[in-house]
């Protein structure tokens with residue numbers, strides 16, 4: 628567990644206090660990869676009174692594997708015991724390629740196991756995470772649950788094709804968390820669920836594909852994390868269920 632420092636909170640561009648500067652309780656980032664770790668590094672300055680936790684399969688203080696129901700159950704029990712009230716949850720886990728998994732360029736490359744793995748992490752993983760942490764969320768204070776989606780998950784914006792599994796899994800994640808936002812509007816009216824596209828960012832996930840990114844269009848993880856937190860700070864429960872890019876612009880479903 629990392630205790631956020633109580634260093635002075637930096638002023639927002641408008642010189643108004645940061646919205647989370649007085650928030651107390653716990654914050655959790657799941658998936659401390661490139662962007663997740665940058666979020667963990669940036670959060671103490673914005674939310675100095677939240678106790679910050681990281682969770683992942685290998686890295687992080689807490690263990691959770693989004694593909695493993697038992698791991699999620701054990702994790703959920705620990706979160707309920709030690710992380711309430713949980714005010715801020717960001718799921719930065721995701722998978723695009725790895726052992727036995729490559730983004731498909733054509734139909735002949737699609738296979739059931741690749742689709743299952745992509746959906747397990749990119750689609751229903753964030754929803755099962757929400758289920759695992761739900762009991763630690765306060766009913767009487769604002770709460771954020773954000774998850775990293777991707778613009779390529781937009782069905783309306785799909786002009787290039789390819790990447791069947793990743794695209795479809797992110798589109799499914801969008802639908803699942805939008806549905807959760809509507810449920811929580813009734814059950815947890817102070818909760819705000821947000822789907823975020825970080826922009827193409829230099830991490831292990833994008834590494835094999837960075838050659839095709841125009842110069843100046845590849846963000847560092849630090850820059851991406853700063854953008855995402857800027858966007859999240861502007862979100863309120865009334866706007867719950869939005870799919871937003873790094874610059875705050877809505878992305879078509």
Ligand SMILES: NC(=O)c1ccc[n+]([C@@H]2O[C@H](COP(=O)([O-])OP(=O)(O)OC[C@H]3O[C@@H](n4cnc5c(N)ncnc54)[C@H](OP(=O)(O)O)[C@@H]3O)[C@@H](O)[C@H]2O)c1
Pocket residue numbers: 657658659660661662663683684685686691692693694719720721722748775776777778824825826827828829830831832833
């Ligand atoms: N980078 C980009 O250009 C870009 C663009 C659009 C969207 N995104 C999205 O942004 C998010 C963060 O990506 P990134 O670029 O930071 O990638 P990254 O550096 O590869 O980090 C991905 C993280 O996800 C974790 N993860 C994978 N499978 C998991 C599982 N079953 N259970 C728990 N954690 C798991 C990884 O943990 P391990 O270390 O254990 O594998 C790692 O911590 C992803 O959702 C990605 O789809 C990224």
